[in-house]
Amino acid sequence: MIGSYDFGLYVPGDSVLHRAPAGGKLLGLLLVGAALIWLDRPWQVGLCLVVVFAGYLLGGLGWRTPIRQVRPLWLLLAVTAGLHLVLGEWQRALVVTGTILVLVLLAALVTLTTRTTALVDVVVAAARPLGRIGVDPDRVGLIVALGIRCVPVVLSLAGDVRDAQRARGLTTSPRAFAVPLVVRALRHADSLGEALVARGADD
Amino acid sequence: MLIELAGVTHRYGERTVLADVTLSADDRRIGVIGANGSGKSTFARLLDALVVPSSGTVRIDGLDTARDARAIRRRVGFCFTDPDAQIVMPTVAEDVAFGLRRLKLTKSEVHQRVAAALERAGLGDHPDHPAHLLSGGQKQLLALTSVLVTEPDLLVLDEPTTLLDLRNTRRVAGVVAELPQQVVLVTHDVELLDGFDRVLVFDQARLVADGPPAEAVTFYRHLMAREPAP
Numbered sequence: 001m002i003g004s005y006d007f008g009l010y011v012p013g014d015s016v017l018h019r020a021p022a023g024g025k026l027l028g029l030l031l032v033g034a035a036l037i038w039l040d041r042p043w044q045v046g047l048c049l050v051v052v053f054a055g056y057l058l059g060g061l062g063w064r065t066p067i068r069q070v071r072p073l074w075l076l077l078a079v080t081a082g083l084h085l086v087l088g089e090w091q092r093a094l095v096v097t098g099t100i101l102v103l104v105l106l107a108a109l110v111t112l113t114t115r116t117t118a119l120v121d122v123v124v125a126a127a128r129p130l131g132r133i134g135v136d137p138d139r140v141g142l143i144v145a146l147g148i149r150c151v152p153v154v155l156s157l158a159g160d161v162r163d164a165q166r167a168r169g170l171t172t173s174p175r176a177f178a179v180p181l182v183v184r185a186l187r188h189a190d191s192l193g194e195a196l197v198a199r200g201a202d203d
Numbered sequence: 204m205l206i207e208l209a210g211v212t213h214r215y216g217e218r219t220v221l222a223d224v225t226l227s228a229d230d231r232r233i234g235v236i237g238a239n240g241s242g243k244s245t246f247a248r249l250l251d252a253l254v255v256p257s258s259g260t261v262r263i264d265g266l267d268t269a270r271d272a273r274a275i276r277r278r279v280g281f282c283f284t285d286p287d288a289q290i291v292m293p294t295v296a297e298d299v300a301f302g303l304r305r306l307k308l309t310k311s312e313v314h315q316r317v318a319a320a321l322e323r324a325g326l327g328d329h330p331d332h333p334a335h336l337l338s339g340g341q342k343q344l345l346a347l348t349s350v351l352v353t354e355p356d357l358l359v360l361d362e363p364t365t366l367l368d369l370r371n372t373r374r375v376a377g378v379v380a381e382l383p384q385q386v387v388l389v390t391h392d393v394e395l396l397d398g399f400d401r402v403l404v405f406d407q408a409r410l411v412a413d414g415p416p417a418e419a420v421t422f423y424r425h426l427m428a429r430e431p432a433p
Contacts, residue, residue, distance in 0.1 A: 117297050149291060152336075200304070
């Protein structure tokens, strides 16, 4: 039935990380993410990467899962590293790209080991005080859930557009890729909005 | 539930997609057929107050869709052609639970209802699977289950089998046939209308036939072959 679990979506399990409260994991992610700005040596970033990889093993996710999480980032990482290398800052290249990797892997580790509904509950609770200034906390939670849900949808749309491009021999045209992707994404957003109304999201 | 349309016309800009439709129906199984662009999907959306008519009135059990949209949507479930557009949560069980939010149930009640609904749909073994990795048929079953778990009185299905193969079409049709609810089924597959009480035929924005399945389907076949109806 299922081929693989990808894109940071929840993987069922009973590890320590799965059992840890969603609020604690999100708070930890926030604090560690903020603390990463103090990293300025490649060995420090390397150590963090080792710790994060260990987290994946602790969560019973295996060593291939973190590689799958960062695979879509290769272009961003290559451009970032290349820019620093051109400027003659090879150590900075390692630190910046490594920090991005640590952040993405940590965020994915949280979503891979936490049900979306548990994450949404935390976000809704955290957004509750904003109700005083007219923000609907349930809407904020719904936006988070939809954001997570839409990642595979957009990737699937991009795959379809790329296939259509190849079939028509337009493999090198960025416009032939971007225009239909945006059109399909907007059409999907339209349908999704209608479905949300039908399913009582505005109740 | 009594479905009443009185002089309903609907336009998108300059284009009229439904013209002067008047109808009253409380049949348990109502089929809707017609060519692409004939107005049948707009008709379906009118019943769930997803579309409010440009003129005329639509009443569902006495409630006006222009004024009582939320109350109507609590009693009317809607299933779309493309389940990917309807599945809003990342995993199977979470998506089924999504529709129950408005009922303000306890977590254990939600869990019980979701588990029972998934079991009935044959998805009980996969509550934590990512919804986007299900097959097309399983996605449509999930979309249907997510609507049914809210226990609507009327279920509107807009071409739910168009994207499915024959096996999954039969599976979805089997689920629909067993439902105790009143059903309005929009479809191109006239075989699905076996055993229905009433079939509506739309053509060029108008309701052109309304009757028992055999008569309505014969009329539709002639219409599509561009031959005069008998």
